[in-house]
Amino acid sequence: MAENFNYKEAPDVRMLGEGPKPEPPRRTFLFWLGAGINVVAGLLIALPIIGYVFNSWRGTGWQKWITLGKADDFPKGETRLATFVNPFRVPWDGYTADIPCWVRRKDGGDFTVFAINCTHLGCPVRWFPESKLFMCPCHGGVYYADGSHAAGPPPRGLYEYETRIVDGQLQIKGGRLPSLQQTA
Numbered sequence: 306m307a308e309n310f311n312y313k314e315a316p317d318v319r320m321l322g323e324g325p326k327p328e329p330p331r332r333t334f335l336f337w338l339g340a341g342i343n344v345v346a347g348l349l350i351a352l353p354i355i356g357y358v359f360n361s362w363r364g365t366g367w368q369k370w371i372t373l374g375k376a377d378d379f380p381k382g383e384t385r386l387a388t389f390v391n392p393f394r395v396p397w398d399g400y401t402a403d404i405p406c407w408v409r410r411k412d413g414g415d416f417t418v419f420a421i422n423c424t425h426l427g428c429p430v431r432w433f434p435e436s437k438l439f440m441c442p443c444h445g446g447v448y449y450a451d452g453s454h455a456a457g458p459p460p461r462g463l464y465e466y467e468t469r470i471v472d473g474q475l476q477i478k479g480g481r482l483p484s485l486q487q488t489a
């Protein structure tokens with residue numbers, strides 16, 4: 306009977322000259338697993354907050370000069386739709402980074418470029434050359450050809466972009482969505 310006993314398979318038995326068996330590392334493993342999960346969860350919560358706080362430091366940085374095209378391509382006395390790509394686009398913006406605006410070239414040649422967003426709740430306004438009015442499809446807001454408020458709920462006229470001509474190209478200063486606090 307004694308000669309069939311296997312010392313190596315017996316629990317808590319050490320052979321002569323062997324050191325103590327290491328403690329099973331389960332408790333240590335669970336400790337570090339818990340710590341790791343806490344760190345990851347903390348980062349996931351903190352990153353958006355840090356981004357939000359540091360983002361506000363950019364102040365008026367969300368504005369850039371954007372080329373709309375050759376100034377001569379916009380006929381005098383007409384209002385045309387133009388589109389530009391948001392200079393602060395990120396890959397997942399997709400088509401939403403393509404921003405339309407209304408370019409009005411007066412008879413004298415001066416430009417006024419309007420943001421397409423209605424100043425009421427931001428719907429895109431349309432230009433009707435027959436009536437020479439901008440109209441908003443959402444709640445009936447109406448604007449005159451110079452962008453001033455004509456009728457309906459909008460609290461003010463259309464937002465205007467700052468414009469300039471560089472080497473014959475019409476440029477506007479844009480990037481962020483205009484709002485009542487930060488007009489275009």
Ligand code: FES
Nearest residue numbers: 423425426441446
């Ligand atoms: S969003 Fe244009 S009138 Fe309301």
